[in-house]
Amino acid sequence: MRRIRLTHLLFTIALAASPALSQTPPAAAPDAPAQARGNGQLQPLYDALKRERDPEKAGSIANEIMSELNDSGSATVNLLMQWASTAVGEKRNGAALDFLDQATLLRPDFAEGWNRRAGLHYAMGDTRKSMADINQVLQREPRHFGAIAGMAAILTDVGQDELALKAWQRYLSIYPADRDAQEAAIKLSEKIAGSRT
Numbered sequence: 556m557r558r559i560r561l562t563h564l565l566f567t568i569a570l571a572a573s574p575a576l577s578q579t580p581p582a583a584a585p586d587a588p589a590q591a592r593g594n595g596q597l598q599p600l601y602d603a604l605k606r607e608r609d610p611e612k613a614g615s616i617a618n619e620i621m622s623e624l625n626d627s628g629s630a631t632v633n634l635l636m637q638w639a640s641t642a643v644g645e646k647r648n649g650a651a652l653d654f655l656d657q658a659t660l661l662r663p664d665f666a667e668g669w670n671r672r673a674g675l676h677y678a679m680g681d682t683r684k685s686m687a688d689i690n691q692v693l694q695r696e697p698r699h700f701g702a703i704a705g706m707a708a709i710l711t712d713v714g715q716d717e718l719a720l721k722a723w724q725r726y727l728s729i730y731p732a733d734r735d736a737q738e739a740a741i742k743l744s745e746k747i748a749g750s751r752t
Contacts (some may be wrong), residue, residue, distance in 0.1 A: 589590060597623055599680045601698050604730055613732035617700070624696065627665040648679055659691075666695035670702050682709045700730045707739065716747050 600620045607613040627633050634684035635658040652675055656669040671686035686709055690748040703726045710719035723740040730736065 575695065585675060597698075601729065604732075605728075608732055610732045610734050613730065617730060617733075621701070624667045624670075627662050627668065629662055629665075630666065632662045635661070636668065636671065639675075643675065643678075648675060651675055652679075664695060666692045666699055666702075668694070672704055673702065677705060677709065682712065684737075685709060698729050699735075700726050703713070703729070704736065711743070716743050716750075719743055720747060741744060 593700040598619060600616055600623070604616045604620065606614055607616055625636070627636070635654045639651040639654035639658070640653060652672070655668060655675060658665065659672060662668060669688045669691040673685045673692060676682075676685035676688060685705065687694070689702045689706050690708075692699050693706075695700075703722055707719045707722035707726065710716075710722055720740060720743040723736055723743065726736050727733065727740060
């Protein structure tokens with residue numbers, strides 16, 4: 556019961572950070588962190604993703620967004636992220652976690668560092684830490700559809716179907732052409748409707 560309340564609280568906090576979804580981020584100063592500088596480049600991509608109805612074209616735009624999000628602006632942090640990916644591939648989760656911890660310490664503004672660590676925590680079965688990291692991602696990049704999908708998966712896992720549906724709806728407001736997300740939202744809607752009858 557406590558786990559569900561914590562999950563609900565983290566989701567509520569993440570939603571509270573979402574007013575930036577509908578706002579254009581302010582222009583960043585030239586010496587601003589890489590993530591802040593990237594927001595100006597990301598806005599046209601997010602706008603295109605929202606308008607695109609063809610799933611393949613939308614997928615290409617989503618890949619461009621992820622490519623931008625994957626660059627921390629720091630050679631050291633980018634290397635730590637590569638090492639973490641290699642460690643995960645070799646099933647050395649402890650080492651991967653150490654690399655991601657260092658990446659988030661060196662560049663706390665880098666949303667993707669938090670997102671990768673959230674995914675690793677989820678893979679290791681620690682949904683509480685995963686949700687905490689997802690919250691960090693969404694504070695830095697409220698449109699991070701990968702983090703929102705992770706949130707939806709965790710909420711589904713803990714039986715919070717209505718909150719999971721809200722997460723998928725939020726995801727689809729950013730990336731409407733994603734067929735998998737559409738299907739997940741439809742299944743949850745039907746499940747919720749069926750449980751009410």
